[in-house]
Amino acid sequence: MTLWHYLRVLSVSGKGGIRKIMAEGLTTFGSLFMYTVIVFAYAGVFRWLSPDLLAQYNLTYAKMVGYVCITEFVLFCATPILFKEFQNDILGDQIDLELVRPCPIWVVRMGEWMGRYIGRLMVLAVPCYCVCQYLTAGQGLTLAMLPGIVLSLPLAGVIRLVSHFIVGMTCLWLGQSEPIAWVWQKSEFLFGALLWPLAFYPPVLAKLAWFTPFPSLLTAPASWALDASWQAHIGSLSLQLFWCVVFLAATMVADNVLCRHVRQGLK
Amino acid sequence: MEHLATHLHYIGTLIGINMRAHHGDVKRTVSLGLAMLFQNLMFFTLWVIFFHTVQQVKGWQLADLGLMYGTVATAVGLTIFMADGVRTIGTKIQNGSIDGLLARPRHALLPLILSRSNSASLGDILSGPIYWFLFGHATASQIPLLLVITVMASSIFLSSLVIFYSMPFWVSNSQRFPDQMFDILIIFCSIPQHAQTDAVKVVMFSLLPAGFISLIPVGLLHQFDARMLALMMAATLFYGVLAVIIFNAGVRRYVQARG
Numbered sequence: 414m415t416l417w418h419y420l421r422v423l424s425v426s427g428k429g430g431i432r433k434i435m436a437e438g439l440t441t442f443g444s445l446f447m448y449t450v451i452v453f454a455y456a457g458v459f460r461w462l463s464p465d466l467l468a469q470y471n472l473t474y475a476k477m478v479g480y481v482c483i484t485e486f487v488l489f490c491a492t493p494i495l496f497k498e499f500q501n502d503i504l505g506d507q508i509d510l511e512l513v514r515p516c517p518i519w520v521v522r523m524g525e526w527m528g529r530y531i532g533r534l535m536v537l538a539v540p541c542y543c544v545c546q547y548l549t550a551g552q553g554l555t556l557a558m559l560p561g562i563v564l565s566l567p568l569a570g571v572i573r574l575v576s577h578f579i580v581g582m583t584c585l586w587l588g589q590s591e592p593i594a595w596v597w598q599k600s601e602f603l604f605g606a607l608l609w610p611l612a613f614y615p616p617v618l619a620k621l622a623w624f625t626p627f628p629s630l631l632t633a634p635a636s637w638a639l640d641a642s643w644q645a646h647i648g649s650l651s652l653q654l655f656w657c658v659v660f661l662a663a664t665m666v667a668d669n670v671l672c673r674h675v676r677q678g679l680k
Numbered sequence: 681m682e683h684l685a686t687h688l689h690y691i692g693t694l695i696g697i698n699m700r701a702h703h704g705d706v707k708r709t710v711s712l713g714l715a716m717l718f719q720n721l722m723f724f725t726l727w728v729i730f731f732h733t734v735q736q737v738k739g740w741q742l743a744d745l746g747l748m749y750g751t752v753a754t755a756v757g758l759t760i761f762m763a764d765g766v767r768t769i770g771t772k773i774q775n776g777s778i779d780g781l782l783a784r785p786r787h788a789l790l791p792l793i794l795s796r797s798n799s800a801s802l803g804d805i806l807s808g809p810i811y812w813f814l815f816g817h818a819t820a821s822q823i824p825l826l827l828v829i830t831v832m833a834s835s836i837f838l839s840s841l842v843i844f845y846s847m848p849f850w851v852s853n854s855q856r857f858p859d860q861m862f863d864i865l866i867i868f869c870s871i872p873q874h875a876q877t878d879a880v881k882v883v884m885f886s887l888l889p890a891g892f893i894s895l896i897p898v899g900l901l902h903q904f905d906a907r908m909l910a911l912m913m914a915a916t917l918f919y920g921v922l923a924v925i926i927f928n929a930g931v932r933r934y935v936q937a938r939g
Contacts, residue, residue, distance in 0.1 A: 591715070
């Protein structure tokens, strides 16, 4: 298969993913409700932080809320159930049918998942933006920040979705992927600084976090809400691109391993 | 009295059958439990970092959050370990497998909720004492109160889940929505609620009773107040009765629709 064929498969799978999201009315409403509850609740906590304390870290209430709005938005666009769906397909023999296709499993999966990610992004973007602006009286996310956020979100999505593929595959060796998925997710939260910026972290821990892929998932897109310098933004975009390449390469290797396992009847 | 003894024997039998599911694969039960415990502690580290920087939020410090997390983790863990079948109500309604339970002479709700046990929630139950005693600085003298409020919080949590997962009686193809409400309730319970606005507090003492599951227990552990304890008992009874009423109404609707 040529690159053109891969892109065609990605495009067709992606459209299928978007259609799936468009059909999930109540689920999408539930996601929006959950997002609103979470952001409102954390904004309620941030309201009580002293402005002087926040100023020490070059932060304000509006920046804190804008930050958590973006990190939570990334999580809601790439829901964690994807690894479970993949695991169930592997354990339930659905994966055997996917081997018959002329296209690698990871291309079809990533296409569909990316379609679902973009579908949720399109459906949730405006309501979530409105929630953020309501909580911050319009100070949270300015229009100038949006192009950077829009550039960063798909990269974060690729890294997250690819990690779901690899995590879901661990069921081949462990029987089920949940333990790895939970630890991976909590690593995303902790080292990706889900709830408050890395500025709050002890310096050693903050430095350590940047050696992991997790800040590229959450911190990088959310840093656009913090008025960081252009050099910092270019640095985090470059880091996101780096991890995208690393994870995509890892996925191709993982795909080969999966196919070998399935063909040899090892699962 | 004899009726009560029979009923208790029935519940004990259901629980015994439920727990036997773990005998077949103890290694899996233990590994899932430990993974859950580890991930809970990882998440709590976020709050440790927060309070290391911020020190306090409207008077609450890390110890208060430790007490809150201990209560929530133990209550949720207890519910899901004993009664994870509650999360299958929606699926059984959709695929019709609830019919077998409705045909029995006893009420269908108990065997439904006691039909499944989740191994991972052992990790939640184990997290509780760590949060209470290591981070929350609870004392041994508080153990009886901790147990009482945990049982009540667990009951309120279970009642809420019965209400959420009964939704498919009225709205078809809505299995995912109760799961989302389940996640929302847990998340809501895990965020400092004393700092919320009045509008949010109204929600957390009504539609999403997170206030009864986490805020009031922390208040009781700080300063025992008989009125607050009575309020929590009343809430436990209220949500329990409401859950049964809603479930029964759903069953009536389901049976009528089936003709």
